[in-house]
Amino acid sequence: MRSTRRKQAGEIANWVDKGAAFSGASVLLFLAVLLVSAAAPEKHLAIYSTAANYSLPVLQRQGQDYVGLLELLDPLGTVSAKSDPPRWRLHYNNILAEFTAGKSRARIQGRDTDLAGRFLMENGRGLVPLASLNSLLPRFLGGPATLREESNRLFIGNIATHFTASVSPDDPSRLIFRFTAPVNPSVASEPGKLRLTFRREPLTAPASPMLTFSSRIIPSADYSENNGAAEIEVTTAIPLLANFSPDGRTITLAPAKSQTATKAPAVNGNGTPAANIPVAAPAPSSAQSSLATSAAPPASAPRRYFAIVDASHGGNDRGEALSATLAEKDITVAFARRLRQELESRGITTLVLRDSDANLPLDDRAYFANTTHAAVYISLHAASNGHGVRVYTALLPYTGEDDRGPFRSWITAQSSSISLSQAAAASVAAELRKLQVTVRTLSAPLRPLNNIVTAAIAVEVAPPASDLSPLTAPDYQQLIAGAVANGIVAIRGQLGAAP
Numbered sequence: 411m412r413s414t415r416r417k418q419a420g421e422i423a424n425w426v427d428k429g430a431a432f433s434g435a436s437v438l439l440f441l442a443v444l445l446v447s448a449a450a451p452e453k454h455l456a457i458y459s460t461a462a463n464y465s466l467p468v469l470q471r472q473g474q475d476y477v478g479l480l481e482l483l484d485p486l487g488t489v490s491a492k493s494d495p496p497r498w499r500l501h502y503n504n505i506l507a508e509f510t511a512g513k514s515r516a517r518i519q520g521r522d523t524d525l526a527g528r529f530l531m532e533n534g535r536g537l538v539p540l541a542s543l544n545s546l547l548p549r550f551l552g553g554p555a556t557l558r559e560e561s562n563r564l565f566i567g568n569i570a571t572h573f574t575a576s577v578s579p580d581d582p583s584r585l586i587f588r589f590t591a592p593v594n595p596s597v598a599s600e601p602g603k604l605r606l607t608f609r610r611e612p613l614t615a616p617a618s619p620m621l622t623f624s625s626r627i628i629p630s631a632d633y634s635e636n637n638g639a640a641e642i643e644v645t646t647a648i649p650l651l652a653n654f655s656p657d658g659r660t661i662t663l664a665p666a667k668s669q670t671a672t673k674a675p676a677v678n679g680n681g682t683p684a685a686n687i688p689v690a691a692p693a694p695s696s697a698q699s700s701l702a703t704s705a706a707p708p709a710s711a712p713r714r715y716f717a718i719v720d721a722s723h724g725g726n727d728r729g730e731a732l733s734a735t736l737a738e739k740d741i742t743v744a745f746a747r748r749l750r751q752e753l754e755s756r757g758i759t760t761l762v763l764r765d766s767d768a769n770l771p772l773d774d775r776a777y778f779a780n781t782t783h784a785a786v787y788i789s790l791h792a793a794s795n796g797h798g799v800r801v802y803t804a805l806l807p808y809t810g811e812d813d814r815g816p817f818r819s820w821i822t823a824q825s826s827s828i829s830l831s832q833a834a835a836a837s838v839a840a841e842l843r844k845l846q847v848t849v850r851t852l853s854a855p856l857r858p859l860n861n862i863v864t865a866a867i868a869v870e871v872a873p874p875a876s877d878l879s880p881l882t883a884p885d886y887q888q889l890i891a892g893a894v895a896n897g898i899v900a901i902r903g904q905l906g907a908a909p
């Protein structure tokens with residue numbers, strides 16, 4: 411029990427550190443990339459790993475894309491190469507690889523490997539086809555490597571930064587991006603657009619590349635990937651400033667005029683999460699646009715949400731296969747959006763944690779929920795078995811330890827709020843019963859409920875009968891979401907009063 415907890419706490423610390431650490435080398439590479447790209451759009455490969463995020467030039471040879479293998483492996487381990495034309499031998503940690511110029515097969519640890527093209531040697535430098543990396547790298551690294559060939563982005567291991575974007579419920583001119591790890595994009599603008607470019611971050615696409623918002627001022631944002639970078643382009647009717655939170659996990663876009671004027675240098679991409687670096691996006695009508703900063707906004711106070719709605723599963727985790735075509739992860743997002751609507755219409759500010767088809771680990775969900783200091787956390791699940799709704803609260807593991815010190819244990823973080831969670835579950839269940847919905851309240855070791863410090867419930871929605879179709883029907887979703895929202899409203903005073 412103890413070691414499990416240590417491990418979980420360690421994983422979170424590691425995850426936090428990882429995001430914050432940009433190596434000096436990657437910053438230099440990044441600056442070099444910037445300088446070069448100003449002259450001509452050269453091709454680059456961006457590499458994201460737990461060890462470092464960096465970028466390498468992509469070389470065009472014989473109509474194919476190539477990359478230097480030694481340079482690629484260098485930041486990841488101990489590597490050396492010996493050239494003895496036409497042979498080229500490479501040592502990576504304890505692995506020996508032998509290449510021959512002009513040959514499309516190599517030997518790694520005595521085993522033959524196909525390179526998807528010829529190996530090239532230039533001045534003692536070994537070049538491999540970009541297309542070979544998916545099969546070649548796991549042989550060296552002992553783990554998965556995923557090359558997104560269309561955008562020249564290489565993900566080593568299970569590494570990704572996800573984001574959500576939402577317009578502030580009480581100010582349609584503020585767009586808030588939240589990231590699962592610190593980011594430091596460069597910001598540029600043109601009339602009607604503000605563009606965030608992420609070169610060093612393993613930023614990963616939302617479910618749909620086109621994000622739309624219910625705001626006429628900021629109607630949409632577009633996600634794209636190209637040439638070793640990810641980009642978010644925001645369409646805006648008025649000039650916006652980008653304001654970075656000190657921890658680099660939140661970027662708020664807000665109108666320039668609402669900010670107080672303080673001069674600040676328009677420097678970005680310096681490797682540290684840049685706080686308060688504003689760049690104005692001129693309005694579509696303005697003929698002259700200036701990239702220079704006009705005013706620096708004050709440090710944005712983190713927005714407080716009363717409720718966090720978490721659409722369970724997502725990305726590779728499809729949840730329950732409700733039918734041949736219906737995945738739980740899709741139902742939970744639809745329910746989450748509806749529940750947000752219902753809560754917001756009752757005056758409860760709500761953040762949906764997973765508003766896209768993203769992989770979001772349970773630890774990240776709990777971390778997000780805890781750092782927003784919301785009054786209540788509602789996780790949503792869907793099921794094909796059973797009828798109606800099950801409302802869960804955490805079943806806390808017994809640790810036999812006094813957990814009231816200044817540091818709460820991760821696995822029993824919920825302990826001080828469990829009675830409030832049970833009150834919330836009872837209130838939601840009572841509202842559902844009023845609508846003749848079959849409902850049960852249960853305690854279960856359902857993660858991440860036990861990791862949430864505030865009141866936390868999970869709502870699992872099953873169809874009223876064995877027919878699945880109501881799960882996707884707007885009126886059934888509306889009925890359930892409305893009742894859950896009423897249940898939260900009924901005890902909002904109690905929830906809001908919690909420390």
Ligand SMILES: [Zn+2]
Pocket residue numbers: 722723729730738790791792
């Ligand atoms: Zn589920």
